Amino acid sequence: MRKISDWGNYPIIEAEVSGFDTTDQLREKISNSGSMIAFGNGRSYGDASLQSTILLTRRFNKxxxxxxxxxxxxxxxxxxxxxxxxxxxxxxxxxxxxxxxxxxxxxxxxxxxxxxxxxxxxxxxxxxxxxxxxxxxxxxxxxxxxxxxxxxxxxxxxxxxxxxxxxxxxxxxxxxETAYIREETLRAANLSEIMDSFETSGDWSYSVAWIDCLAKGDALGRSIMMRGEHASASELVNASHKHEPLNLKPGLQLSVPFAFPNFALNKLTMKAFNWAYYNKCRPGTHRSIVDYNAFFYPLDAIAHWNRIYGKRGFTQYQFVIPKAAGREGMQKILKRITESGLGSFLAVLKLFGEQEGFMSFPMAGYTLALDFPISLKAMDLFKELDAMVADYGGRLYLAKDSRMDAEMFNKTYPNVADFRQAITLLNEGNTKFESLQSKRIGITG
Ligand SMILES: Cc1cc2nc3c(=O)[nH]c(=O)nc-3n(C[C@H](O)[C@H](O)[C@H](O)COP(=O)(O)OP(=O)(O)OC[C@H]3O[C@@H](n4cnc5c(N)ncnc54)[C@H](O)[C@@H]3O)c2cc1C
Missing domain, CATH: 3.30.465.10 (Uridine Diphospho-n-acetylenolpyruvylglucosamine Reductase; domain 3)
Structure with a gap:
């Protein structure tokens, strides 16, 4: 038995954990154990890859x-x-x-x-x-x-x-053609401006915005949009980039050495961080060439960044609401979040396109993702937010979730009943693959 958690360090559980190298080994494990769940790299935030028997897949990597x-x-x-x-x-x-x-x-x-x-x-x-x-x-x-x-x-x-x-x-x-992205960043003074920017950025391959979820009043939703395209070889300007357009020099890897004490993250430190980040980007549109790691994976440069939330852990509340309800819905939900003062620095806004997946999270509409240190107050707030998200016809992302209840899940994922039935049929009365999450939201167990 060992202690294990997903990225949010909430929950942390004791589990029997083992891996496999071949399909024969895997088959044997499946036939000799009770129920189990696959664990990839534990980058989901909650309990989607957790339960008392865990099957690590990382060694199966050819x-x-x-x-x-x-x-x-x-x-x-x-x-x-x-x-x-x-x-x-x-x-x-x-x-x-x-x-x-x-x-x-x-x-x-x-x-x-x-x-x-x-x-x-x-x-x-x-x-x-x-x-x-x-x-x-x-x-x-x-x-x-x-x-x-x-x-x-x-x-x-x-x-x-x-x-x-x-x-x-x-x-x-x-x-x-290159390992670089032609990036444009632009500042939006409030939610309405950033939504306008998304709606006129449809031609860009990549777009995302970072929102200061502590800013209130006229500044509610003030944000920085980053949009980008893979740079062609002719767009590179720096001589070393031109010389080796597809090879990046190893970047600096920072690390958070231990779990921060709970008092380290408070309203003041978060407000200061958000203010500094927003003001780092001057008004107007800025163009630059950045490597793909800086554009897609800025957080990966800091190993164990999840430790800044301390031992109590954190969760990410990510929801999507349909585009038609987007302006009004996002305004109301964001206002409630800023009023609570509980959100932290990482709030990410994105406009999704159409999606046809059976159980997939995205739908054509706006998605917002933000981190919250675990607290009773945050849990109460999530209940309120759930009701608003459901009323606007939206849903929550399972990969980020550690606390949604079965009622919310049933209400918001249209194919739940068919999915549950299919899983029951596949199990032939003997549940094999289940997670703490699947039990909590009532798909298994
Ligand atoms: C910093 C950060 C940023 C992120 N950004 C995004 C984002 O922009 N968009 C997004 O969609 N997600 C995002 N995520 C979430 C992440 O991409 C997903 O949670 C992803 O599923 C994690 O994969 P993993 O390999 O770590 O799997 P785990 O977290 O270990 O498992 C996730 C799920 O996959 C199942 N699973 C894993 N391997 C297998 C297998 N071989 N067979 C069957 N089931 C399997 C598990 O049982 C579990 O249900 C982010 C996460 C972090 C930490």
């Missing part, structure tokens, strides 16, 4: 094949996105979709159907999967794709590990 003409890559599910980038960026290929951290596994990317800054043009990660193999409850392996075993495919993408263990997947990388 690259299996690559077609240099089409960019089609097949690898085992424990490969991390960072490993894919390390190998393929120097060859001129990039991920079709990437979340705000590259320290996640391929299995985790599919199971949560992750989204990135290009959701409005490229959809979610699952939409790029050409085929995958999954080991089921009885140890058999099913190959599924948008054309083969399609129902199983649909419930596995975004299925949070409940249909089986994803073994390997094939998907297509996209061609790039």
């Amino acid at each position: 690259f299996l094949s690559f077609d240099d003409t089409s960019g089609t890559l097949t690898c085992q599910s424990g490969v991390m996105l960072s490993e894919i980038l390390d190998v393929f960026v120097p060859r001129g290929w990039f991920l079709p979709v990437t979340p705000g951290t590259k320290l996640i596994t391929l299995g985790g990317a599919i199971a949560a159907d992750v989204h990135g800054k290009n959701h409005h043009v490229s959809g979610s990660f699952g939409q790029h999967i050409l085929s995958m193999d999954v080991m089921r409850t009885d140890g058999s392996i099913i190959t599924c794709s948008p054309e083969e075993n399609t129902d199983f495919f649909k419930i596995t993408v975004g299925g949070m590990g409940l249909t089986g263990i994803i073994l390997k997947a094939t998907f297509r990388l996209k061609k790039i």
Whole structure:
């Protein structure tokens, strides 16, 4: 038994934890244990990959094949996105979709159907999967794709590990000329301005905004938008970039050495940080060429940054509301959050495009994600926010969740009943794959 948690360090549990190197070993584990859940790299925030028996997938991490003409890559599910980038960026290929951290596994990317800054043009990660193999409850392996075993495919993408263990997947990388991004940053004085910016930024491949969720009144929703495109070789200006356009020098890796005491993060420190960050960007539009790590993964440069929230841990409240309700809904929800004074510095706003996933989180609309240190007050606030999100026709992201109840889940994910029934059928009365989350929100157990 050992202590284990996902990224928010809440909850921390004791679990039997083991890995596997081959499909035979995995089959044996599945047949000899009770229920279990796959654990990729624990970058979901709550309890989606936690329960008393945990199966680590990281050792199952071989690259299996690559077609240099089409960019089609097949690898085992424990490969991390960072490993894919390390190998393929120097060859001129990039991920079709990437979340705000590259320290996640391929299995985790599919199971949560992750989204990135290009959701409005490229959809979610699952939409790029050409085929995958999954080991089921009885140890058999099913190959599924948008054309083969399609129902199983649909419930596995975004299925949070409940249909089986994803073994390997094939998907297509996209061609790039350089490892750099042509970035534009612009400041918005309030929520309405930033929403206008999103609505006129549809032609950009990547867009995202950082919101100061402590600013009030006329400044409610003041933000900085970052939008970008993969830079072509001719757009590079710096001589060293031009010399090796696809190779980055290793960046500085900082680390938070221990869990901060709880008093370190308070309203004043957070307000000061947010003020400084907002004012760092002068009014107007600024153009620059930045490397892909700085654009996509700024937080990955600080190892263990989750420790700044101290031992009590934190959670991320990420919701999406449909675009039609976006302006009014976001204004009201954000106002309630700022009034509470409980939000912290990382608030990220994004406009999603259309999405057809069965259990996937995104829908055409605005999504806001922000971190909260765990506290009773925050838990009370989430209840209020849940009601508002549900009333506006929105929902919460399972990959970030550690506290949603079954009622909220049932109300807000339209395919819950069919998903629950499918999981029950797959289990044939003997639940094999379940997490603390799946029990809490009433899909299993
Ligand atoms: C700093 C940061 C930024 C992030 N930004 C984004 C973002 O922009 N967009 C976004 O969508 N997400 C984002 N996330 C969330 C993260 O991308 C997802 O939670 C992702 O699922 C984590 O993958 P993991 O490999 O760490 O898996 P885990 O967190 O360990 O597991 C996540 C889920 O996948 C299942 N799973 C893992 N491997 C397998 C497998 N082989 N077979 C079956 N099921 C499996 C688990 O059972 C669990 O349900 C962010 C997280 C962090 C920490």
